Amino acid sequence: MSETEKRQISAEVALALLEAMRDTDLPAERLKDEDVRLTMPRRLGLSAVVGRQIDLYRDHARQGRRLSSKEFGDFLRLVMKRPDAAEVFFTMGSHLAGTKVRRVTRWLPRVIRLQIARRRMRRALGKLFGRRVGGFVSGSFVFEVSASPFVQVDRNGDACEIITGFCQRVLHDSAGREAVVAKQQCETRGDRTCRWAAELR
Numbered sequence: 694m695s696e697t698e699k700r701q702i703s704a705e706v707a708l709a710l711l712e713a714m715r716d717t718d719l720p721a722e723r724l725k726d727e728d729v730r731l732t733m734p735r736r737l738g739l740s741a742v743v744g745r746q747i748d749l750y751r752d753h754a755r756q757g758r759r760l761s762s763k764e765f766g767d768f769l770r771l772v773m774k775r776p777d778a779a780e781v782f783f784t785m786g787s788h789l790a791g792t793k794v795r796r797v798t799r800w801l802p803r804v805i806r807l808q809i810a811r812r813r814m815r816r817a818l819g820k821l822f823g824r825r826v827g828g829f830v831s832g833s834f835v836f837e838v839s840a841s842p843f844v845q846v847d848r849n850g851d852a853c854e855i856i857t858g859f860c861q862r863v864l865h866d867s868a869g870r871e872a873v874v875a876k877q878q879c880e881t882r883g884d885r886t887c888r889w890a891a892e893l894r
Contacts, residue, residue, distance in 0.1 A: 701823025702760040704753035706789065707768050711747045713785035717777060759823065766846045778851040786858025790866075793817040797867035803893075807833055810867035814859070827856070827887075834872075834891035836860060841880055841887050850881035860889050868893060 760768075772781050794813045797806045811829050814836075818826040827838035836856070843852035857874055864872035873892045878884035 699761045700759040702762070702765045703821045703823070704750050704756075704758045704760060705792070706765065706821055707760060708747065708750040708754050709788040709792075710768050710772065710781070710785045711743055711750060712788055713781050714772065715743060715747065717781050717784055762842070765842075769843070769846045769852050773847050773849070773851065778849075779854045782852050782854035783858035783861075786855040786860075787862040788858075789821060789855075790814070790817070790859045790862035793821060794863050794866070803868055804833075806867045810834075810863050814863045818859070830888075832890060833893060834860070834864065834868075834874075836889045837886045838888075839880075839886045844880045844887065848881055850879045853879060853881075853887055856887070856889060860891065864891055 772778050775781060794810070794817045797809045797813075799806070801809075811834065815828065822842065826842070827836055829835060830837050838856065841853065843855060844850065846852060853876060857876055860874040861872075864874060868891075874889055875892065876887070876889050878886060878888040880887050
C-alpha cells in the first residue's frame with residue numbers, strides 16, 4: 694500500500710484538535726487587547742507554535758490534504774498528557790460537527806430530524822476519517838463504534854470524547870438543547886464496543 698493510500702484522515706481533524714486546544718486554554722476573562730500568547734505563555738494552546746500549526750492545517754484543510762493514522766495518533770498524544778484531555782477532545786468533536794454536519798430544519802417532526810441527523814453524522818464521520826466509523830443501532834439515537842481508532846491510541850478512553858462532542862453538537866443542532874449524550878460502554882473497560890446514547894428530554 695502506497696503512502697498516499699494510507700493518508701485517509703482529513704486535515705480538518707487535526708485543525709479541529711488544534712483549535713480546541715486554543716479555545717480550551719483561552720481564559721474566561723481577559724483584558725481588552727491582551728495578547729494571551731505573552732501573558733500566558735505556558736498554555737500550549739496559546740503558544741505561537743500552535744498558532745502557526747492552526748494556520749498551516751487551515752491551509753491543508755482547504756487543499757483537501759489528508760493525514761496518516763500515525764500522524765493522527767501523534768496529534769491525539771499531544772493532548773492525552775493534559776489533565777483536561779477529555780474536555781479538549783469533546784470540544785474538538787463539537788467543532789468538527791459544527792463545520793461538517795448541516796443543521797436540520799426545526800419545523801420537521803423530531804423523529805424525521807433525528808433520521809436526517811443520523812444519516813448526516815454517519816456520512817460526515819466517514820468523510821473525515823476516510824473509513825466507516827461506527828453506526829447506529831436500535832433506539833432513537835444510539836451510536837456504536839467497534840475497534841475504535843481512538844481507543845487504539847488512547848487506552849484511557851479520553852479520546853472517545855471526540856464522538857461525545859460530535860454527537861452532542863449534531864443533536865443540539867437537530868433536536869434542540871433538551872438532548873444530552875452520554876457514553877454507556879467503552880472498549881477500554883472491556884466492553885465489546887464503545888456506545889453512546891442520547892437522552893431526549
